[in-house]
Amino acid sequence: MFALVDCNNFYASCERVFQPQLEGKPIIVLSNNDGCVIARSNEAKELGFNMGDPYFQVKPDLAAHNVNVFSSNYALYGDMSRRVMWYLAQKAPEVEIYSIDEAFLDLHGLEKYVASNLDAFARTLRADVKRRTGIPTCVGIATTKTLAKLANRLAKKRPELGGVLHLDSDEKRCWALQQVEVGDVWGIGRQYAAKLAAAGISTAADLAGCSDAWARKNLGGVVGARLVQELQGRVCHGLAPSEDGTLARKSISCSRTFGQPLSAFHEVLAAVGTFTSRAAEKLRRQGDAAHLMTVYLSKSRYGLEPPPYSCSLVLTLRVATSDTTELLRVARLAVKRLWQADSRYTKAGVVLDGLEPAGQTQLSLFEPAPSSDKRNRLMAELDAVNRRFGKNTVRLATTLLPSGKTPWEGKAQWCSPAYTTRLEGLMLVS
């Protein structure tokens, strides 16, 4: 048995924990640059606001409906997520943190202790997470991850279920499949939904009735075949936990839409340098080194200019590295080669790929290692200082402008305090 625990409207719920007067009121959370809507409370959903709505377009409507607007506060959401996940890890033998607000629990073996009463287990879990963190959740339980997802969805949509749905019989499974539209099944996106509609398949139950061959042909090969099998109750996806519940990433990226279009080489270079530093930090935290680095520069796709909107360059590092200075050297080369004068760049990004554990790097026979032990110690010190005194306390010159400005950073006009991770953000009670 798998359980999927999913936080309800997670970002909005995080804001509510510290501003309980917002309970029952509409909330939306904006993307990095206050660019578009990325999260909504139920009340905001009912008012018709959608994911991805550009803020500048819906601003008047938001004001008209007294919607509470927040810039995204990842320091807060990340910390609240850690608290929820830590608690779940105490309650189940194995946990896979699937995203910032969802986790799969492996309940195999647990059945013995809680007998057939996984329902009660789930209800207690929900109540405890709420009491300890303030975050509301829903729980779906079933024999496969895909069915657990589906059960979770129904638990969320049907208040009469009390936030928990356990598909503990074939009748219940069939009933649940009939309640869910095919486009709402985990793994069915817009393209596939359209294809399925054209084939007369409208519910999850219809999809579960498809043949293996048909699914394989029309839904991306083996991926589609597995999806259908999971709906039928045949397990194709196990839990993918790691020691601390976090997954080791196979690629690491850092990208941002700029606060304003940039046309000066040194400004874009400083932005790419900043993103490179961030990505390298993440890479070292994971204990890996990278063989491949992709750098891309993008222009607005909403203006008058024709495509392509983005150009990218993949660079191979002869020796895998996690050394910021080495990666910055390569990033600078990439920006130089990609650069087109008179362009208005609106976004840039860095992707590190081809990861391998640091230290196991195969040194080529005739090349001296560019990252000496000394360099590695320097990076470790850098990370330690920044962990202790805050991000960017120490940084490399390539990531700075002489003016001290950071024009690539967007506005975050409506950001709540970092209540749980910064002293200044602590609430005062008087």
Add this chain to the structure above:
DNA sequence: TCTGGGGTCCTAGGACCC
């Protein structure tokens, strides 16, 4: 004026090798 930032997996097709 203003439109997110991460990730995953799979397939097809070309280059290359024997």
Add this chain to the structure above:
DNA sequence: TCTGGGGTCCTAGGACCC
């Protein structure tokens, strides 16, 4: 007219997720 076959590796691109 008539063009080997099988394997591996790599990359680009497409679909999906939150």
